[in-house]
Amino acid sequence: MRKTNEYAHRMASKTIKLVDASGNPVAGKEVALKQTNHKFLFGCGIFDAVEVANENVPAERLAFQKEKLDKFLDVFNSATLPFYWGRFEPEKGKPQTKELKTAAQWLKDRNVTVKGHPLCWHTVTAPWLLDMSNEEILKAQFARIEREVSDFKGLIDMWDVINEVVIMPIFDKYDNGITRISKELGRVGIIKEMFAKTREFNPGATLLLNDFNTSINYEILIDGCLNAGVPIDAIGIQSHQHQGYWGREKLEEVLERFSHFGLPLHFTENTLISGHLMPAQIEDLNDYQIPEWPSTPEFEERQAKEIEEMYSILFKHPQVEAITAWSFSDDGAWLGAPAGFIRTDNSPKPSYEVVKKLIKDDWNTSVTCQTDDNGKVTFEGYLGDYDLVCGDKKVSFKLNKHSDTVQMVI
Amino acid sequence: MRKTNEYAHRMASKTIKLVDASGNPVAGKEVALKQTNHKFLFGCGIFDAVEVANENVPAERLAFQKEKLDKFLDVFNSATLPFYWGRFEPEKGKPQTKELKTAAQWLKDRNVTVKGHPLCWHTVTAPWLLDMSNEEILKAQFARIEREVSDFKGLIDMWDVINEVVIMPIFDKYDNGITRISKELGRVGIIKEMFAKTREFNPGATLLLNDFNTSINYEILIDGCLNAGVPIDAIGIQSHQHQGYWGREKLEEVLERFSHFGLPLHFTENTLISGHLMPAQIEDLNDYQIPEWPSTPEFEERQAKEIEEMYSILFKHPQVEAITAWSFSDDGAWLGAPAGFIRTDNSPKPSYEVVKKLIKDDWNTSVTCQTDDNGKVTFEGYLGDYDLVCGDKKVSFKLNKHSDTVQMVI
Numbered sequence: 046m047r048k049t050n051e052y053a054h055r056m057a058s059k060t061i062k063l064v065d066a067s068g069n070p071v072a073g074k075e076v077a078l079k080q081t082n083h084k085f086l087f088g089c090g091i092f093d094a095v096e097v098a099n100e101n102v103p104a105e106r107l108a109f110q111k112e113k114l115d116k117f118l119d120v121f122n123s124a125t126l127p128f129y130w131g132r133f134e135p136e137k138g139k140p141q142t143k144e145l146k147t148a149a150q151w152l153k154d155r156n157v158t159v160k161g162h163p164l165c166w167h168t169v170t171a172p173w174l175l176d177m178s179n180e181e182i183l184k185a186q187f188a189r190i191e192r193e194v195s196d197f198k199g200l201i202d203m204w205d206v207i208n209e210v211v212i213m214p215i216f217d218k219y220d221n222g223i224t225r226i227s228k229e230l231g232r233v234g235i236i237k238e239m240f241a242k243t244r245e246f247n248p249g250a251t252l253l254l255n256d257f258n259t260s261i262n263y264e265i266l267i268d269g270c271l272n273a274g275v276p277i278d279a280i281g282i283q284s285h286q287h288q289g290y291w292g293r294e295k296l297e298e299v300l301e302r303f304s305h306f307g308l309p310l311h312f313t314e315n316t317l318i319s320g321h322l323m324p325a326q327i328e329d330l331n332d333y334q335i336p337e338w339p340s341t342p343e344f345e346e347r348q349a350k351e352i353e354e355m356y357s358i359l360f361k362h363p364q365v366e367a368i369t370a371w372s373f374s375d376d377g378a379w380l381g382a383p384a385g386f387i388r389t390d391n392s393p394k395p396s397y398e399v400v401k402k403l404i405k406d407d408w409n410t411s412v413t414c415q416t417d418d419n420g421k422v423t424f425e426g427y428l429g430d431y432d433l434v435c436g437d438k439k440v441s442f443k444l445n446k447h448s449d450t451v452q453m454v455i
Numbered sequence: 456m457r458k459t460n461e462y463a464h465r466m467a468s469k470t471i472k473l474v475d476a477s478g479n480p481v482a483g484k485e486v487a488l489k490q491t492n493h494k495f496l497f498g499c500g501i502f503d504a505v506e507v508a509n510e511n512v513p514a515e516r517l518a519f520q521k522e523k524l525d526k527f528l529d530v531f532n533s534a535t536l537p538f539y540w541g542r543f544e545p546e547k548g549k550p551q552t553k554e555l556k557t558a559a560q561w562l563k564d565r566n567v568t569v570k571g572h573p574l575c576w577h578t579v580t581a582p583w584l585l586d587m588s589n590e591e592i593l594k595a596q597f598a599r600i601e602r603e604v605s606d607f608k609g610l611i612d613m614w615d616v617i618n619e620v621v622i623m624p625i626f627d628k629y630d631n632g633i634t635r636i637s638k639e640l641g642r643v644g645i646i647k648e649m650f651a652k653t654r655e656f657n658p659g660a661t662l663l664l665n666d667f668n669t670s671i672n673y674e675i676l677i678d679g680c681l682n683a684g685v686p687i688d689a690i691g692i693q694s695h696q697h698q699g700y701w702g703r704e705k706l707e708e709v710l711e712r713f714s715h716f717g718l719p720l721h722f723t724e725n726t727l728i729s730g731h732l733m734p735a736q737i738e739d740l741n742d743y744q745i746p747e748w749p750s751t752p753e754f755e756e757r758q759a760k761e762i763e764e765m766y767s768i769l770f771k772h773p774q775v776e777a778i779t780a781w782s783f784s785d786d787g788a789w790l791g792a793p794a795g796f797i798r799t800d801n802s803p804k805p806s807y808e809v810v811k812k813l814i815k816d817d818w819n820t821s822v823t824c825q826t827d828d829n830g831k832v833t834f835e836g837y838l839g840d841y842d843l844v845c846g847d848k849k850v851s852f853k854l855n856k857h858s859d860t861v862q863m864v865i
Contacts, residue, residue, distance in 0.1 A: 215671070231715070232675055233682035261672055265621070265642055269679015272643040305641070 174222025584632025
């Protein structure tokens with residue numbers, strides 16, 4: 046009896062017929078088939094790409110950042126770039142479009158899929174919205190979407206359109222323009238407007254709703270949005286686990302509840318730390334501010350095990366299409382947490398080796414076969430981009446689900 | 456300075472011109488204007504009307520029930536009748552249409568507005584649904600809506616269309632047909648279907664969504680429904696307070712959160728008890744079963760005070776259009792709680808006197824005035840039905856908001 050392949054949904058088989066320039070089958074030749082990229086998105090929040098691409102930091106820092114990015118590029122194929130309005134356009138009319146474009150292009154050149162985060166959020170939003178009427182705020186928010194989505198089209202075709210809407214209208218830590226308009230439009234109303242505007246300026250983009258709330262609230266919100274015709278392409282689920290790994294049970298329960306909608310699931314902001322856990326009684330993670338949060342050998346082992354289990358569970362689930370670790374490195378990590386795959390000195394933690402092994406080895410296809418008398422080879426592999434090498438010739442192709450036999454000329 | 460009238464939104468002023476049969480003004484005559492009914496719905500769950508109207512219980516019980524109903528009719532102008540599917544049609548194809556029609560007609564004849572509760576609910580639903588496929592259950596549910604809504608049109612033009620949807624798909628106390636289809640359709644999906652079907656067979660009816668959940672879950676659910684075009688006429692809010700009166704603060708907070716939608720609010724199932732409180736740790740009220748739950752003088756005073764405060768807060772709020780006490784009497788009250796305005800022996804509690812005073816006296820208009828030289832009188836009163844009496848003549852009319860001057864012939 047053949048063992049069931051729990052990753053079968055991530056794979057496909059393909060038959061390739063090799064012919065020479067005259068159309069004759071290339072028979073009995075050895076061909077190497079090597080996966081060069083994944084269809085699945087393995088990503089990180091990698092805001093450091095802005096410094097590296099723009100080279101706008103001192104030489105020493107730049108060298109350190111380049112080393113960091115090299116380690117990132119060795120493993121990952123997707124990146125989240127920051128579009129927090131308050132930082133992207135701290136002064137009205139002076140957006141950091143150029144810097145972000147340079148970063149997005151730099152990543153694209155290295156075969157990394159870029160997502161912009163977020164187009165609309167109440168936190169770190171533009172402070173100058175506070176001087177406006179609600180009507181003006183909404184107009185400014187629309188204009189910002191039009192500008193960013195148009196400016197980055199082709200570089201960024203995936204957006205966290207709107208972030209944390211469950212809490213948005215009742216967010217009361219401080220007054221802000223986005224909470225104001227969300228109160229007026231309602232949750233589904235503001236989502237509808239923001240998705241419509243984003244879609245208008247990039248019809249082909251992948252648009253996400255994103256939230257840290259994984260309760261029934263978020264389920265009902267998504268249900269309402271879908272029934273209201275909001276064109277959500279993927280459900281974004283944050284999973285900042287500073288207070289401890291969810292564990293298999295909760296993770297599978299969340300997957301079950303959110304897979305009901307039949308939409309792709311993206312784990313957009315994942316955190317598993319290699320230090321002591323944040324106390325459970327902290328409600329808003331932002332309230333936990335400590336001077337040092339060290340990464341320790343013991344906790345690095347725990348982090349590596351948790352990463353391995355969590356990534357395996359997510360990769361097994363047929364609707365999950367992306368996992369983004371929120372911090373690639375401890376250097377600059379949110380809340381100063383030891384949340385990265387690498388330490389503050391760029392040295393890799395065990396979790397880096399674990400995730401690299403999964404992505405580049407266990408879930409990666411590299412096979413050698415011989416063409417038959419008709420010049421055909423059939424192979425099975427993980428979905429993604431491939432190189433076929435035969436002698437000194439190389440052809441690149443994509444392995445998709447349900448591929449027909451293709452003829453390649455070498 | 457004139458005192459602001461906190462009930463101004465419940466009132467209107469009207470000018471009536473009285474003329475005789477020849478069209479001459481009836482000048483300088485005394486006229487009495489007496490309110491005979493409220494526009495606002497003051498109701499109770501009064502399932503006893505089924506026994507009284509059908510006279511299908513032993514004589515002693517019938518006399519007791521009639522006495523109960525007389526006390527109800529002395530104060531209230533609206534009634535909720537039970538349409539729990541499992542009781543209404545315990546055997547498939549044998550619905551209790553006749554009994555309920557008789558009850559609804561009996562109430563209508565006494566000027567009581569009747570609401571049917573509920574058309575779709577996972578609790579007390581028909582057990583024989585369990586033998587069906589989901590497709591068949593949905594078909595049966597549609598057929599039941601078509602049957603009841605058509606059969607009762609004109610007698611019952613107000614329905615709790617669907618009940619407690621927040622919990623519906625995750626209700627796990629026992630398997631039931633409605634939870635099954637709600638899992639498949641989703642929350643907004645099942646609401647949409649049930650409202651559409653109800654509307655189809657009584658386009659002019661007042662249709663409610665009803666829930667005991669007053670959390671953000673219900674807010675998001677309503678938001679989703681409205682954005683999905685579900686024609687909700689009024690938001691139903693249950694307020695079973697067996698574990699203690701919400702108090703002004705929570706009540707006003709709930710009113711604020713649910714009035715955002717701009718829809719009428721109905722307090723559909725209100726309970727304030729005149730006995731000891733149910734322990735706070737009980738999560739599902741149904742789990743508290745005790746042999747006796749006495750009404751005591753001390754707690755009857757508390758109940759009366761709470762009723763007075765709560766009804767006053769609700770009557771003051773411009774969007775509240777109905778308050779239904781879930782149990783008119785302790786006799787037969789849900790969970791055996793001393794939840795009624797009258798005791799098990801039909802004797803009135805202080806709360807009965809309080810609610811009667813509010814409805815029939817404080818918020819009721821009865822004035823006497825004199826027509827001027829043109830036969831005109833102008834008066835201000837609470838919205839509802841009125842009798843105008845002049846000498847031995849009587850004319851009935853309605854006092855609505857923004858009434859023009861009307862001419863009445865006496």
